[in-house]
Amino acid sequence: MRARMALIDAGITFEVREISLRNKPASMIKLSPKGTVPVLLRPDGSVLEQSLDIMLWAYRTQPVPHRVIWGDRFDGIDASMLAWIRLNDDVFKKILDAYKYPERYPTQSKEDSLKQALDIYLMPIEKELSKNPFLMGNQLSLVDIALFPFVRQFMRADEQGFxxxxxxxxxxxxxxxxxxxxxxLSMVKYPTWLES
Known part of the structure; x- marks a missing residue:
């Protein structure tokens, strides 16, 4: 979702090929042998296989004011943005999986996962958003777009509890x-793409 949102936000035209992960098309595996989504085939023929890489490429290709604070070497985002994304991608994703699928994590209760999520992730976000409308201040940024889908997944796992x-x-x-x-626009459902 975050890759699609960034592409849409940057105004980049792209073709969506909705695939079944149970029946991956051979052309997808040829482009990306790891066999996971997202996969972006760029106009120059190169392939991006990580959602964050797709987001950064989108905003480099079609800059949108205030979305990215680029690092000194212009090869990545600055440390403050990277800290939020690492917290999400390296820490919270594991907590989210344990919360959504407690049967797969028998040594951790759903209540423990909720406490971890609140202490490590949700309360720091809440604190930041109590001061500003967005995580990096007054302007929507790549960080908001990168984290929102995961907060949404957490909320949807138990909407009343959230x-x-x-x-x-x-x-x-x-x-x-x-x-x-x-x-x-990122949530539009497309028919499954079939290789012809």
Whole structure:
């Protein structure tokens, strides 16, 4: 979702090929032997296989003001943005999986996963969003777009439980995204693409 949102936000035209992960097309495996999504075939024939790489490429190709704070060498994002993304990608994703699929993590209760998520991830986001409308300040940035889909997954795993947490700033932030054109266009369902 975050790769699609960034491509849409940057105004890049792209073709979506919705695939079944149970029946991966040979052309996809040829482009990306790892066999996971997303996969982006760029106009120059090169391939990107990570959502963050796709996001960065989108904003380098078609810059959108305030989305990315580039690092000194212009080869990546600055440390403050990277810290949020590492917290999400390296720490929170594991907690999210344990929360969504407790049967796969018998040594960790759903309550433990919720406590970890709150302490390590959700409360720092709530604190930041209580000061500013977005995680990097007054402007929507790549960090918001990169983290939102994972917060949404967490919320959808137990919507009433999430509402009971009364994370008002996160609720406002979620509403901003869920009513945005960028999000709604990224959620359009396409028929499964079949190789001809």
């Amino acid at each position: 509402m009971d947490l009364k994370l008002e700033s996160i609720d406002r932030w979620m509403t901003f995204f869920q009513t945005s054109e960028m999000f709604n």
